[in-house]
Amino acid sequence: MIAFFQRGLGIISMKYGIVVLTLALSASAAGQGIWTITDAGHSSIVTSVAFSPDGTLLASGSADKTIRLWEVATGKELRRFKESIPSSILSLAFSPNGSQLASGSSGGRTCLWNVARGQELWCFEGPTKVFSVAFSPDGALLATGIDTRGVDHTIRTFIVATGQEVRHFGGNSHTVYSLVFSPDGTQIASGSNNGTLSLWDVATGQEVRRFEGYSVYISSVVFSPDGSLLASGSGDNTIRLWDTATGQEVRIFEEHTGSVLSVVFSPDGTQLASGSYDNTIRLWDVATGREVRRFKGHTHHVYSVVFSPDGSQLVSGAHDWSLRLWDVATGLEVRRIRSHTAWIGSVVFSPDDTQLATGSHDNTVRLWDVITGQEVRRFEGHTHRVHSVAFSPDGTQLASGSWDDSIRLWDIATGQEAQRFEGHTGNVTSVAFSPDGTQLASGSDDWSLRQWDLATGQEIRRFVGHTGSANSVVFSPDGTLLASGSDDRTIRLWDVATGLETRRFKGHIANVNSVVFSPDGTQLVSGSWDSTIRLWDVALGQEVQRFEGHAGDVTSVVFSPDGAQLVSGSQAVMITFRRHDNTIRLWDIATGREIDRLGSEYPIYSIAISGNERFIASAGATAIRLWDAKATALETVPSSILEIPVTFTHYPNPAGAYATVEYALSEVSRVQLSVHDLLGREVLSVLDATQAPGSHSLQLATGHLSGGMYFLRLITDDKQMKRPLIVH
Numbered sequence: 001m002i003a004f005f006q007r008g009l010g011i012i013s014m015k016y017g018i019v020v021l022t023l024a025l026s027a028s029a030a031g032q033g034i035w036t037i038t039d040a041g042h043s044s045i046v047t048s049v050a051f052s053p054d055g056t057l058l059a060s061g062s063a064d065k066t067i068r069l070w071e072v073a074t075g076k077e078l079r080r081f082k083e084s085i086p087s088s089i090l091s092l093a094f095s096p097n098g099s100q101l102a103s104g105s106s107g108g109r110t111c112l113w114n115v116a117r118g119q120e121l122w123c124f125e126g127p128t129k130v131f132s133v134a135f136s137p138d139g140a141l142l143a144t145g146i147d148t149r150g151v152d153h154t155i156r157t158f159i160v161a162t163g164q165e166v167r168h169f170g171g172n173s174h175t176v177y178s179l180v181f182s183p184d185g186t187q188i189a190s191g192s193n194n195g196t197l198s199l200w201d202v203a204t205g206q207e208v209r210r211f212e213g214y215s216v217y218i219s220s221v222v223f224s225p226d227g228s229l230l231a232s233g234s235g236d237n238t239i240r241l242w243d244t245a246t247g248q249e250v251r252i253f254e255e256h257t258g259s260v261l262s263v264v265f266s267p268d269g270t271q272l273a274s275g276s277y278d279n280t281i282r283l284w285d286v287a288t289g290r291e292v293r294r295f296k297g298h299t300h301h302v303y304s305v306v307f308s309p310d311g312s313q314l315v316s317g318a319h320d321w322s323l324r325l326w327d328v329a330t331g332l333e334v335r336r337i338r339s340h341t342a343w344i345g346s347v348v349f350s351p352d353d354t355q356l357a358t359g360s361h362d363n364t365v366r367l368w369d370v371i372t373g374q375e376v377r378r379f380e381g382h383t384h385r386v387h388s389v390a391f392s393p394d395g396t397q398l399a400s401g402s403w404d405d406s407i408r409l410w411d412i413a414t415g416q417e418a419q420r421f422e423g424h425t426g427n428v429t430s431v432a433f434s435p436d437g438t439q440l441a442s443g444s445d446d447w448s449l450r451q452w453d454l455a456t457g458q459e460i461r462r463f464v465g466h467t468g469s470a471n472s473v474v475f476s477p478d479g480t481l482l483a484s485g486s487d488d489r490t491i492r493l494w495d496v497a498t499g500l501e502t503r504r505f506k507g508h509i510a511n512v513n514s515v516v517f518s519p520d521g522t523q524l525v526s527g528s529w530d531s532t533i534r535l536w537d538v539a540l541g542q543e544v545q546r547f548e549g550h551a552g553d554v555t556s557v558v559f560s561p562d563g564a565q566l567v568s569g570s571q572a573v574m575i576t577f578r579r580h581d582n583t584i585r586l587w588d589i590a591t592g593r594e595i596d597r598l599g600s601e602y603p604i605y606s607i608a609i610s611g612n613e614r615f616i617a618s619a620g621a622t623a624i625r626l627w628d629a630k631a632t633a634l635e636t637v638p639s640s641i642l643e644i645p646v647t648f649t650h651y652p653n654p655a656g657a658y659a660t661v662e663y664a665l666s667e668v669s670r671v672q673l674s675v676h677d678l679l680g681r682e683v684l685s686v687l688d689a690t691q692a693p694g695s696h697s698l699q700l701a702t703g704h705l706s707g708g709m710y711f712l713r714l715i716t717d718d719k720q721m722k723r724p725l726i727v728h
Helices: none
Strands: 035-039 046-051 057-062 067-071 077-081 089-094 100-105 109-114 119-125 130-135 140-147 154-157 167-168 176-181 187-192 199-201 207-212 218-222 229-234 239-243 249-253 260-263 271-276 281-285 291-295 304-306 314-317 323-327 333-337 343-348 355-359 362-369 373-379 384-389 399-400 406-411 417-422 428-433 437-446 447-451 457-465 470-475 481-486 492-493 501-505 510-518 523-528 532-537 542-548 553-559 565-571 573-575 578-580 583-588 594-600 606-609 615-620 625-629 648-650 658-665 669-676 682-691 694-701 708-715 720-727
Touching: 046 314, 057 314, 067 229, 100 130, 109 140, 140 176, 187 218, 187 229, 199 229, 229 260, 229 271, 239 271, 239 343, 271 304, 271 314, 281 314, 291 447, 343 523, 343 615, 343 648, 355 384, 355 399, 362 384, 362 399, 384 694, 399 428, 399 437, 406 428, 406 437, 447 481, 481 510, 481 523, 492 523, 523 553, 532 553, 532 565, 553 606, 565 606, 648 720, 658 669, 682 694
Parallel strands: 046 089, 046 304, 089 130, 130 176, 176 218, 218 260, 260 304, 343 384, 343 606, 384 428, 428 470, 470 510, 510 553
Antiparallel strands: 035 625, 046 057, 057 067, 067 077, 089 100, 100 109, 109 119, 130 140, 140 154, 154 167, 176 187, 187 199, 199 207, 218 229, 229 239, 239 249, 260 271, 271 281, 281 291, 304 314, 314 323, 323 333, 343 355, 355 362, 362 373, 384 399, 399 406, 406 417, 428 437, 437 447, 447 457, 470 481, 481 492, 492 501, 510 523, 523 532, 532 542, 553 565, 565 583, 573 578, 583 594, 606 615, 615 625, 648 658, 658 694, 669 682, 669 708, 708 720
C-alpha cells in the first residue's frame, strides 16, 4: 500500500502486498488504481457504429474487443459491453425499439445485449467470424452473415426472444461480409467476398435474385427506405445502385479512390453516404449520382458510417480509433470521441486537485476530471509531440512544451490558445511556471533554458551551459533560482535575475530526467537513467542521500507536499534479456528507505501528487492512472473486472468488531452485499434488498470472522463491485 506520513503516526506496513490494475472506475484500495484511462475512447480500430432508433445513443464496436455506448449530445461514454469470451467486434445493430443491441465478433459469437443494463441476454457460439448482424423490421428475427470456413452456409436467422436458430442458408462458396433485411422483412440482401450480391427469401432461405457486375468483394449493402433500390459498396472503389424488382444496375458512383467499406441511405432515401479506404466520407445525390459533399478529418480507413434518425447528422468509425459526428448540411465535424492515441509523457494536478492535465505524443493536451476520469477539455494546436505540461499557480492557465519547438499557453476555461512562445531551436522538453505566475521557464534539447514573460510572450533571458538536452526545469519555491537536469549527467542551479550558473551537482552516471525542489527549497532531488534518485543540499551542492532500488530508468520524481517523502516513477529496460521495473516507489526522505511500491503493466513517464496527498497520478504509454495514496490494503483482481464506482467504500480497514459500508445508487436497484473468502466462497450474506437512489450506509459485523483477508462484494442491477476486507 501507499500511505503518506501523518504527524505523530508511522507507516502501515505492506502486509498484503498485492497490486490491482483495474480499468475504468474502481474502488479505492491501498495503492489501487481508482481509474485508468487507456485511450478513453476505443484503443483499437472502430469497426462498427450504430445509432439508437431515437438518435440519442450511439453504439460502437472495436477490435479492442469492447462495445461502447455513448450519449450523442455530450459524447460521454455511458456503458461498456464485453463478451464473456472477448474477441474483436465486427458488427453491431440496434433492435427497432432500441432496447436491445446485437453484436457479431471474430470469435464466432452472435450476442444479444440489454441496452439499459449492459447485460448479455444470449450468445450463439459459432465456429467462424460473424461479419454482419441485422434485425428484421419487427424485431422478431436476427440475421447474421458469417465466414465460410468450416460451415456449409453463410447466413443464419435467429428468434430474438430465445436465441434459437430458425434457418441457415447461403451455401459455402462465399463469405458474407454484409447483410440487411428489406423494409417489409420478407427478404435479405447479402454481399460477399467473391463479388456475389444476392437477394434471399426469409421464409424459405431460397435465393430470389442475383445482381451481376462485381468481380471483387462487396463490403456493404443497404436497402432504400421504400425497398425499391439496393446500394452496394465494393473493393473496386465504387458504389452501385440496383433495382430490386429487376436486378438491373441503375447507377454507379465512382469518386472514391479506395475501397468502399460502408454505405447507408438517408432516412428520406434521397441521399447516400459512404465510407472508404481513402479516409473520406462522401455524400451522394441518389437521383443524379452526383457527389454532394465530402467529409474529411479521419486519418485512416473509414469502416462504418450511419445517419442519425432525423438525417441531420452522420457518425463514422475508423481505423484511426475515433468516432466522429458530422453535420450533414455543412460537412463540418460536430464531435470527436477519442482520447490520447499515443504515449502520454506528462501529467500534472491542478492547484485545487480537481483536475489532471496530460500531454501526449498525439500532439494534444487534455484536461480530465479527477473523480470521474472523464475528459473535460482538449487543447489542440501543437504540430508535434507534447512532452511537458504545467498549471499556472492560480489554475486558470496551462502551459505545454512540444517537439514542434514551441511553448503554448492555454486558457483553461475556453480551451483557446492565449499565447505562443517561440525561439527554441530544438524540442521543448520541460516547462514550469514561476511561483508568482508571471513567468515561464523552459528546457530544450537545444541545450538551453529560457525564461519568458507571460504577458508579452517575449523571451526575458537565456541560460546556457549544458552540453546536452535540458530535460527538466523547475523554479525554487521563492522564485529566485532555477534548477535543471540534463543529458550531460549534471544538475545545474541558475540565478533567475542574472542567468548565471551558481552551482553544479555531479554524481549521476547517466542522463538526468527529472529534478524537483523540496517544498522549503533547501533540497533538490533528481532521477536518472542510472536507475538512482539522489537528494542534494542546495546550499552546499552535496549529495545528501541516495535512493536505490529501481532497475529501470527513473523518469519522474516528486516530493510529497510536506517534504517528508518522495515518489518516483520508472520505465522498464532490458538488462541481460530480463525486463525490469515499470514501478512507482515511495521513499522516506530521512532514511532513504523504500516504503512501498506499485507495479504497472505500463511504463511510468510522469507522476504527480495531489496537494491534499490523497492521490498519485501516473502517465505512461497511452494510459493515465489515478492511485489512492491513503488506503490500507491491496486487492488482486483481473484487469477485466467490471467498473467500480469510487463511492463504494468501507472503513476501517483492517476492521475490528464492525466495519461501516457506504455506497451510492444512481437509480432504483436490487442490492446484494456479501463477504467472500480468497477462493470466492461466500462466507456471509449481508444484504439482499431493493433500494432507492442515493447514498446508503450500514454497519457490518465482522467480529465473528477469523482474522485475515476477505472480499466484500456489492451487486446492483448494472454493476458488480468488489473491495478487499481485512479482519483483525
